[in-house]
Amino acid sequence: MTANTLPADPYWSRLEDHWEAVDRQDPVVWGDGSGPWPAPQLASYAEDGFQFSPALLSPAESARLLEQAEQLAASVDRRAAGVISEPGGGAVRSVFRVHREHEAFAQLCRDPRIVAAVRQILGGEVYIHQSRINYKPAFNGKEFFWHSDFETWHVEDGMPRMRAVSFSINLTENNEFNGPLMVVDKSHELYIRCVGETPDDHFQQSLRRQEYGVPSRDALQMLVERGRGIEAPKGGPGSATLFDGNTMHGSVGNLSPAPRTNLFLVFNSVENRLVEPFGGKPPRPEFLGERDVVPVSQL
Amino acid sequence: MTANTLPADPYWSRLEDHWEAVDRQDPVVWGDGSGPWPAPQLASYAEDGFQFSPALLSPAESARLLEQAEQLAASVDRRAAGVISEPGGGAVRSVFRVHREHEAFAQLCRDPRIVAAVRQILGGEVYIHQSRINYKPAFNGKEFFWHSDFETWHVEDGMPRMRAVSFSINLTENNEFNGPLMVVDKSHELYIRCVGETPDDHFQQSLRRQEYGVPSRDALQMLVERGRGIEAPKGGPGSATLFDGNTMHGSVGNLSPAPRTNLFLVFNSVENRLVEPFGGKPPRPEFLGERDVVPVSQL
Numbered sequence: 077m078t079a080n081t082l083p084a085d086p087y088w089s090r091l092e093d094h095w096e097a098v099d100r101q102d103p104v105v106w107g108d109g110s111g112p113w114p115a116p117q118l119a120s121y122a123e124d125g126f127q128f129s130p131a132l133l134s135p136a137e138s139a140r141l142l143e144q145a146e147q148l149a150a151s152v153d154r155r156a157a158g159v160i161s162e163p164g165g166g167a168v169r170s171v172f173r174v175h176r177e178h179e180a181f182a183q184l185c186r187d188p189r190i191v192a193a194v195r196q197i198l199g200g201e202v203y204i205h206q207s208r209i210n211y212k213p214a215f216n217g218k219e220f221f222w223h224s225d226f227e228t229w230h231v232e233d234g235m236p237r238m239r240a241v242s243f244s245i246n247l248t249e250n251n252e253f254n255g256p257l258m259v260v261d262k263s264h265e266l267y268i269r270c271v272g273e274t275p276d277d278h279f280q281q282s283l284r285r286q287e288y289g290v291p292s293r294d295a296l297q298m299l300v301e302r303g304r305g306i307e308a309p310k311g312g313p314g315s316a317t318l319f320d321g322n323t324m325h326g327s328v329g330n331l332s333p334a335p336r337t338n339l340f341l342v343f344n345s346v347e348n349r350l351v352e353p354f355g356g357k358p359p360r361p362e363f364l365g366e367r368d369v370v371p372v373s374q375l
Numbered sequence: 376m377t378a379n380t381l382p383a384d385p386y387w388s389r390l391e392d393h394w395e396a397v398d399r400q401d402p403v404v405w406g407d408g409s410g411p412w413p414a415p416q417l418a419s420y421a422e423d424g425f426q427f428s429p430a431l432l433s434p435a436e437s438a439r440l441l442e443q444a445e446q447l448a449a450s451v452d453r454r455a456a457g458v459i460s461e462p463g464g465g466a467v468r469s470v471f472r473v474h475r476e477h478e479a480f481a482q483l484c485r486d487p488r489i490v491a492a493v494r495q496i497l498g499g500e501v502y503i504h505q506s507r508i509n510y511k512p513a514f515n516g517k518e519f520f521w522h523s524d525f526e527t528w529h530v531e532d533g534m535p536r537m538r539a540v541s542f543s544i545n546l547t548e549n550n551e552f553n554g555p556l557m558v559v560d561k562s563h564e565l566y567i568r569c570v571g572e573t574p575d576d577h578f579q580q581s582l583r584r585q586e587y588g589v590p591s592r593d594a595l596q597m598l599v600e601r602g603r604g605i606e607a608p609k610g611g612p613g614s615a616t617l618f619d620g621n622t623m624h625g626s627v628g629n630l631s632p633a634p635r636t637n638l639f640l641v642f643n644s645v646e647n648r649l650v651e652p653f654g655g656k657p658p659r660p661e662f663l664g665e666r667d668v669v670p671v672s673q674l
Contacts, residue, residue: 215592219518219628252551253605258630293514297632306552306631328627329518331557332605333596 085354087230087238090272095292097266097299102238104264104320106345107199112192121197125264126319128309132189132245138314142247144180145171145209145337158208158363167213172363175207175341175375182375185341190243191372193318198239198345201371205229205240205344206364209247211337217255217330222296224263225342226321227270228289231355233365238267239348240321245339249312253332256310257317260296262303263324268295291324299324346371384653386529386537389571394591396565396598401537403563403619405644406498411491420496424563425618427608431488431544437613441546443479444470444508444636457507457662466512471662474506474640474674481674484640489542490671492617497538497644500670504528504539504643505663508546510636516554516629521595523562524641525620526569527588530654532664537566538647539620544638548611552631555609556616559595561602562623567594590623598623645670 086101104122109115121127133141149168152159158172174181184190185204194202212218225242229235250256268291291299300306309317319325321342330336349369353359362368385400403421408414420426432440448467451458457471473480483489484503493501511517524541528534549555567590590598599605608616618624620641629635648668652658658666 215521215595219630222630252607253557255627258552293632296514300632308551326630328554328630331518331521331625331627333592333599 087227087267088354089227089231089269090289090355092269092272095271095295096269097295098269100238100265100267100322105197105199106239109196111196112188113196118196121318124261124303125323126259126309126317128311129316129318130311131314132316133314135312135314138247141180141184141339142313142337144178145211145247145339148174148178148209149211157361168211170208170210172206172208174209174339175204181207181339184339185372185375190341191343194241194243194343197241198343201346201373202343203346203366203369203371204341204375205235205366206340206342208340209337210340212255212330212335214254214333214335215331217336219255219329220327222260222291222324222326223289224268224291224322224324227268229321229365231289232353232357232360234350234353234359235344235348235365236351237348238320238322240342240344241318242321243316243318243341243343245314245316245341246311247313247337247339248335250310250315250336250338251332251334252308252310253330254334254336255327255330256308256336257338258306258308258326258328259317259319260299260303260324261305261307263299264320264322266299267322268292268299268324296324343372386526386566387653388526388530388568389588389654391568391571394570394594395568396594397568399537399564399566399621404496404498405538408495410495411487412495417495420617423560423602424622425558425608425616427610428615428617429610430613431615432613434611434613437546440479440483440638441612441636443477444510444546444638447473447477447508448510456660467510469507469509471505471507473508473638474503480506480638483638484671484674489640490642493540493542493642496540497642500645500672501642502645502665502668502670503640503674504534504665505639505641507639508636509639511554511629511634513553513632513634514630516635518554518628519626521559521590521623521625522588523567523590523621523623526567528620528664530588531652531656531659533649533652533658534643534647534664535650536647537619537621539641539643540617541620542615542617542640542642544613544615544640545610546612546636546638547634549609549614549635549637550631550633551607551609552629553633553635554626554629555607555635556637557605557607557625557627558616558618559598559602559623560604560606562598563619563621565598566621567591567598567623595623642671
């Protein structure tokens with residue numbers, strides 16, 4: 077097999093100086109989709125690329141997890157890999173790999189209310205590709221621009237196919253004012269190739285570097301216009317949004333006095349384990365993309 | 376009269392290293408409040424510090440003004456005082472003093488639907504203290520942190536009393552996703568003294584400098600908790616929010632594909648014209664705080 081007969085990577089990105097939208101090459105629901113999750117919910121998930129549960133966890137469970145998350149933020153070693161603090165030694169913004177470090181979070185990854193739906197979508201056993209707690213502090217929670225997680229997982233981590241989903245579990249209320257998760261309806265159906273670097277012009281290059289892995293504005297506009305547009309599911313502690321790894325999402329800043337703390341779990345199929353990153357660079361650290369595959373049933 | 380018998384400035388700010396909330400020393404509604412604006416609306420405005428009109432202008436009027444605003448952004452001299460562009464020569468973010476430059480906007484300042492309510496609140500003839508168009512572009516409209524305009528007008532421009540109101544007129548739809556105006560209910564009742572500079576420690580000083588004229592987080596929390604909290608009135612083109620000059624307000628970034636363009640008119644009583652700034656520094660440029668008082672009836 078010579079180089080030019082190798083199958084092309086259907087999800088290449090960051091190689092050209094323009095964006096492109098291509099059809100998703102993988103099913104959204106793998107396997108026959110049978111299982112305990114009701115068929116109408118599965119169908120709505122498959123169509124929209126996300127599904128909101130107003131009460132996935134009970135208020136008491138959610139309160140216990142929030143307490144654990146706050147203890148973790150207070151006690152964690154700020155210099156450890158996977159602990160992200162504000163510049164200047166301020167508040168902890170994210171703690172990664174919580175499923176490996178803390179039993180309460182590992183247990184949640186095995187919880188049937190969570191993993192049953194995930195297995196049903198991904199068609200079989202799954203493992204945690206990434207887990208983290210995001211602390212979006214009151215008054216100065218920063219915004220996250222629109223992105224497809226899968227684009228990054230594929231290019232930077234080496235995830236071969238679209239066979240991963242994310243659960244964003246709200247440990248505090250997510251309301252209109254504290255920067256809730258926003259998703260673009262039906263955006264999971266298209267893969268957006270992001271603009272890459274061009275070495276021709278240093279100034280342009282430095283402008284583009286900010287856009288590295290970021291979808292173009294025209295691409296976003298097109299995605300917003302083809303479905304129902306932007307949606308921001310809101311709910312109390314214990315509510316959760318399950319979304320496809322390729323669903324375009326982001327969030328605005330939090331200017332409200334209410335912190336927004338979310339637990340974020342990414343499940344990948346054990347048949348979709350990471351290979352060499354498709355972007356040709358060394359993989360990111362394991363707290364961002366797990367390379368040691370442990371099925372959730374063995375966590 | 377010697378210095379220590381001068382009446383103290385009730386609205387001093389930025390002088391101490393801690394914040395303070397004090398009662399407003401001025402009425403919200405000056406005079407007897409009589410006039411064409413219905414009493415229940417006036418009462419609700421007085422109580423909340425703001426009033427939303429879902430259809431102040433007709434869609435056709437609003438569309439015409441948006442067209443004017445867009446022509447203005449395209450034709451204006453980027454280097455002129457009162458024209459604020461994005462860093463790097465990008466989009467125009469704000470054009471100030473539009474009531475002096477453009478008949479369509481001057482006419483709006485005299486429009487009975489606008490000025491009648493303003494005169495009724497402020498008890499007599501008014502002039503434009505500041506006017507501007509804010510262009511909050513799609514995808515990268517920046518956030519504005521919470522602030523009381525009056526605090527700045529008093530300290531930096533020399534506005535003596537709380538006798539000014541703002542009309543924020545939506546020329547495009549303001550929705551959940553394009554960074555709508557957010558107000559804190561009943562915040563107009565209290566004056567928040569902001570933290571000032573402390574020359575003791577350079578590092579602390581540089582941290583504080585970012586906070587110059589910005590209310591402390593504890594102050595904001597207290598304000599949010601004492602009323603109905605944060606509200607973000609939303610509406611189509613032609614909707615408008617009238618709010619007291621001391622009402623705490625802000626807005627998050629715009630990550631949506633819909634630009635948010637607002638016309639912002641600040642009316643001050645002709646009996647409340649500017650004096651020397653109470654912060655002791657020279658006044659800001661006139662496009663930010665008009666010193667040439669022209670009653671709106673003579674615009």
